[in-house]
Amino acid sequence: MIPFLTYPLAMIALAAVPALAAIYLLRNQFRRRPVSSLVLWRFQVQSKAGGAKVNRLQLPLLFFLEMLVLVLLVVAASGPQWKLPQSARPLIVVLDDSISLRAQRDGVSAQARAKEFLEKLFRQQPPPSTRLILAGAEPRSLGPTAKSWREVNELLPQWKCWSSATALDAAITLASEIGRQQANILVLTDRKPASEANSNPRLEWHAFGLPLDNVAFVNASRTAFGDQDRCLLEVANFSGSAHSTPLLVQTSSNAVQRSLLQLGAHESQRIVFNIPATAPALHATLGTDALAEDNDIQLLPQFRHRVRVQVALTNESLAALVTRTLDATGLRAALSSNPELVINETGAVAGSNSWSLCWTGADATNAYTGPFIVDTSHPAAAGINLAGVIWSAATTTNAPSEVPVILAGNIPLLSVREDTLGRMHLTANLNPELSTLQNTPDWPILFWNILNWRIAEMPGLKESNARLGAEVFLKCAGAPATVTLPDGTKNSFPKTGGELALETPLPGIYSVALGTTTNQFAVNLLAADESDLSADASGHWGKWSESTEHRLVESSVVWIFGLLALGLLTTHLYLVATGKGGG
């Protein structure tokens, strides 16, 4: 630790001390000049109030304080330095963000042990700069380069370990690209590397995991099953010995099932049961073990979307046929008002939310036996085959704004038009009396497709349960959306007509407010790879090469003199403010 001055000539500036007295005698005269912005004047801008204070410093005691400050600043300007040992290379830390790091033994998690190690490393061998990379499902850089442990510590709260997968390899590749073979890479995880032979001399791998027994939910679903909801829970034992764990399944405060699961080594069990569709969120819990996060799941009722269809066909036999088919799909809702699909012979719609299916060709006598051209990528025509079908249709051509979906030669049989409000208008060119379409499986498929397409274009959520990390899609239809995460964070999205893909970074219940309606969906941690703690390990692999790892770095102590000067200036300010400066 050898102190020395970087710029000894700066001491000449001490000559400024006598000049200070002279400055007191001068009264500053300022010319006024309007400028575009003060942003370019930031280097030495003094506020107007500051200027006023300078005027009050014409007091003997304050003068000596200022002189002392001046001396300290001159010494600081001369750049006093100590030589301290420091790592020569920048450091890139890859942080495993997977949930398995939350597993605890004796109340201490692998994440806490890793943090402690990192702090110790900084105390012993502080790197000149540090960058943190979070290895979640995708690698992500955490903020800017940090210069000290304090800055690193400010970034570490973003390391939450809520990811259901870890892309360590991709994160190490990213670190290598950022470091350009110059930076040391430190991996903090709970597992050993895939290959223990480390060929990268710049990589150190530290694992802080412990092989722990764990029982977890690995699958859970709740699907519509007639008037009821069918639930499936799969529980797995990831330890090498048999375990028993209590399972409590409840909806609201009513316990549905309470049992003791006996699971052999590496065994999983599936529990399937039905609950009423009207039951609220189902909550299932396992007994306490090393990883608490995978012992709880919540399943919300499946959305049962239905379409309000108005059949306004004047042909009674066709109306009866269509009504019967619609009822068979199970996707039709009872019609009260505001139909979402109108089926008629005129193409008229009822309301701004209504699609139409216009029936033409009722008097057609031309029958087509194919070949039919079906745009199977269109949602209205998925799965339609038309093999052996006789389709009677009027000889016509489609309007320029209509997109044909099913054609016989150049005769459109089913076509679609979108209007300026985004509503779809389908035209079916079919005379059922001379056709066989209604006697084939293509007939109910066509109606199911149309209703399902209408449901898909309705605003709101499509699914009520998702796995942690999966994207949940939300159709907005021009309304602003606000998503409330389980931790209370709110994300607002402005008005958009498209579909939003919502991230699910935390398990729990998400609330989605879309316009005036609010819906919820549940996100559960269901990640067998992360729940399996049997492969967790502790230890370190690889070592940064020794050459030029340490060097004596000139460490500036300007800050000490700066602090002293600041203390004196605070005293100065106090004296000025209280009027005790003397004189």
Add this chain to the structure above:
Amino acid sequence: MDDLLRQALRDGEQLGMRYALQIPQVAASGWTGSRSGRRAGSSIDFQDYREYQPGDDLRFIDWGIYARTDRLTVKLFREEVTPHLDLILDGSRSMNLAQTAKASAVAQLAALLATSAVNAQCTQAVWLSGEGFQRLPNDTLPPSAWDKLELASLRTPEQSYEILPPKFRRLGVRVLVSDLLWPGDPLHLLRRLRDGAASLFVIQLLAREDVTPPEHGNLRVVDSETGAESEIYIDSGIAKQYAENLAQLQQSWSDACRQCGAHMTTVIAEDLADSLGELEALQLLMPA
């Protein structure tokens, strides 16, 4: 709107008659219009044949070929598009710096660009920052008919964007005219301006007083937007540092532009007429 700005709009309109906006190739996409685009589309100009693929529009199947070969083939036509210019003007007070030609230059430059856009058969929209971004009244008419071009806002364009962002047309050419003199990361704003644009041009318009280091002596500098004052003694070191600060600010904008694929140039308000060559070099304008 004062007579000086109205006259500047007329001058800019005159000047713009000599130029046409250069339309980048990417901008030749989007709304149906009067220019040939780079992609296949729905005009009547035949372009090519291609084998039918699921998802193709069945209207474009060539039934003659189908009858002869029993293979579905679709016809491709050249698309027709109307390119579009979104002109974004910084309406803050600093653009109307007293005793400089900045305000006139803003109006002149805006009128020049709008006129050159018309010469290139572009549609246009002029956005002025203030309490949010608002379109200038009559901005689709010739510049001499524009109204309410008032450079009196206390907010930076970035703050205005937060209050009410402009509704840009997709794949349009966007031009930002500002002095860029506000603190903060320029990348944030540039990314949002660049999003969905065919190209983005940033024109930094400065007064000569903005670029010339001030003379020696005591100075009380007054922020034209906030009215904040600061007293400072100017010496050669401070003057040099001022120039460095300006260079650093310009460099940060230049880097940010490079990062998001925008083009940037600096124009001195008093030398606007001599700077049009730089706009040609930037491939924003070309002789009509």
